[in-house]
Amino acid sequence: MGSLQTPIGMRSSSLLDMSCGYLLKELQMIWDEVGEDKFEREKVLLDIEQECVEAYRRKVDHANISRSRLHQELAESEAELTHLLLCLGERSVPGRPEKKEGTLREQLDAIAPALREMRLGKDERVKQVRSVKGEIQKISAEIAGRPTYEDSSTNITIDDNDLSIKKLEEYQNELYRLHDEKNERLQKVEIYICAIRDLSATMETEASMIITKIHPSLNDLYGISKNISDDILKKLNGTVVSLEEEKQKRLEKIHHLGRALSNLWNLMDASYEDRQKFAHVIELLSFEPSDVCAPGSITSSIIHQAEAEVKRLDQLKASKTKELFLKKQKELETTCNISHMETPSTEVGDIINLVDSGEIDHVDLLTAMDEKISRAKEEAASRKVIIEKVDRWMLARDEERWLEEYDQDENRYSVSRNAHRNLRRAERARKEVSKITGLVESILVKTKSWEAERQKVFLYNEEPLVAMLQEYNNLRQEKEVEKQRLREKKKIIPQPVAQQDNFYVARPSSSSRNRSINGGYGSASPLNRKLSRGFSNNTSYTSLGTSLRRESSGIIKNTWP
Structure with missing residues (x-):
């Protein structure tokens, strides 16, 4: 054990002095005892020397190979470290020696912590990039209207040559943009759904059925993420426009029926009770489509009831119109006879038939008769003195x-x-x-x-x-x-x-x-x-x-x- 701690040069000389010398002495003693000749002794010594040289050569070659391997490992570590620095966008690694000092193993030991740290940093950066890109693909799929299960993490491709903070920030900015777009689309979807529900409530139509028909994911009862694709937004917008047009048509119809009811009531002096039944229809006359939002304001049943009432009053009006027409015709004839004027020709029978068939406007007819009577009275007044x-x-x-x-x-x-x-x-x-x-x-x-x-x-x-x-x-x-x-x-x-x-x-x-x-x-x-x-x-x-x-x-x- 003591020889292992001795320097190489001293260890070699002592080996010659002790091990080899002792063995040679022991060999000479054996040769002397045996009586080995000098030539044989020289040959054996030459073989021993040759074998020693070969043993040293093997050791030297092995040491050379080890040194080369260490040089290669050191170069590879340096190259990997440099590559990692470039990929991660780092300029330097804290703790990395500025100058190469010491043996190869010392240099390898010195660079190993920095290399290990950079590898861990790369793995962490890869995870971050993969996570961000996974979110990007997921949100992009939602915006495009594709099912999320079609996308898989194995389909995420990452460029190992560009894992810099700048690239990660670009991915994150893209993700933030997609998040904003997703939220904006979700808000639009909610606005459209609320508009459909409000319009449906105003007209008493089934909002859930309309929404589900556009896409099942829009119905909260299905419990799946909402489809926010352009096609869905277009369909929602079209549905809202269609419902607003239907609302406009219904309100115009109610306005028409309301004016008709008002005219008929005024013409026939309807009672307060009869008018009160359709007071809500008259109230809507001053409303614009944007003002009508109360649930059940313009339902189809209200329109049908108003139409039936107008029809009933029209029939009643036709009967009273004939009476008023004949009364006004008699008044006209009386006025003309008193002033000895010619009575304007009127096809009474034809007009009564037109009143019964509804081909003539009753108000226009009575207005025309009033105008005739007024003209007759005016002319009678001008003829009075004569x-x-x-x-x-x-x-x-x-x-x-x-x-x-x-x-x-x-x-x-x-x-x-x-x-x-x-x-x-x-x-x-x-x-x-x-x-x-x-x-x-x-x-x-x-x-x-x-x-x-x-x-x-x-x-x-x-x-x-x-x-x-x-x-x-x-x-x-x-x-x-x-x-x-x-x-x-x-x-x-x-x-x-x-x-x-x-x-x-x-x-x-x-x-x-x-x-x-x-x-x-x-x-x-x-x-x-x-x-x-x-x-x-x-x-x-x-x-x-x-x-x-x-x-x-x-x-x-x-x-x-």
Whole structure:
């Protein structure tokens, strides 16, 4: 054991001195005793020397190999350490000797801790990178809509040549970005799901069924992670848009039904109880689609109920509309008849059929009738002064006819029970008759002014009033001329002849004359009755004038042969 602790050089010399020398002495003693010759002794010694050299050579070669191996290990360690530094992005390793000192084994022992530390650092960095990349692949798969079980950790590829902190930070930043995107997508999904639930609650549709139909993972009952792919987001958005459009359509329909109900209620003066049943429908008239969010606000049942009520009220309205229409038609006819105007033509039967079939708007129909009545009343108001004068003229004309009959009665001055009454009436009639000319002229002036202002003909019972008045003036002038001619002829004819002629004149009896004078307007002559019928009935005034002239000529002929 002591020789192992001795330096190499000293150990070699002592070996020669002690071991080899002792053995050689012992060998020489044996040779001397045996009597070995000198040549054999030299040969044995040469063999011993050769064997020693070979033993040393083997040892030297082995030592050389060990040294080379140590050099290689040291170089490999240095290279591995350098590679690890490059891969991990480190500039140096704490504890690594700056200079190479000591034996090879000492150098290996000096670099081993740093190398071991770098290997552990690499393993830790690989784990970090693998974990981050695994999360990246998992979130990417969720965003892409792929099932997570399709991805495996064995599919994660790691570049051993780039495990730097910078690369790890890039992976981590990518992971943070994907986390943010995932959270953003989850928020969008939740917003869409909440919107679907709110819209479904407003319209009373099954939200769970709608959501499950888009993707089962969106339903919390399935207990799986939500699919947040672009396709799912697109489907969710499309579903929300579709539900909002349906909500818009329903609200527009409710608005239409609400306005219809309001109009029908106002038209038919519905009771408070009937209106209260659909108060919620009327309240929605002022709401925009974004304002309607209460559950069950625009359900299909509400729409069906409102439609049924509108249909019921429409049927009731049709019946009342016909009554109102006929009432307004009668009012229109009455207004026109009072003012002696032509009633606007209305196909009553056709309109009633249209009301029954619903092909005509009831409000428009009644509005049109109101407009007709309003126009008729307005025109009647503009005709009022003229019509009043025409009525006075007609009364004066009746007085004129009565006065003519009274003047022709030879017994008008006889003493009778009604003579004094007839006399007073004759005085009043002469006053009225004296005003006829001025009254007719006044009517003509006002009528022509009315026609000029309105650019149309003033009709009285469908006949032009101006033509009637002018015809009356012409007839009156002809009558005056004829009376004048008769008076002149009476002056020329001798008295006996006149008396003889008077004998042949058809004269009414005393009783009939009294009836004629005292009978008032109802016992007018044929001429007067013809003129009266001309104003009260819708006959042609031109033919009336011709008839009047013929009857006047006939009376004159009967009076004067």
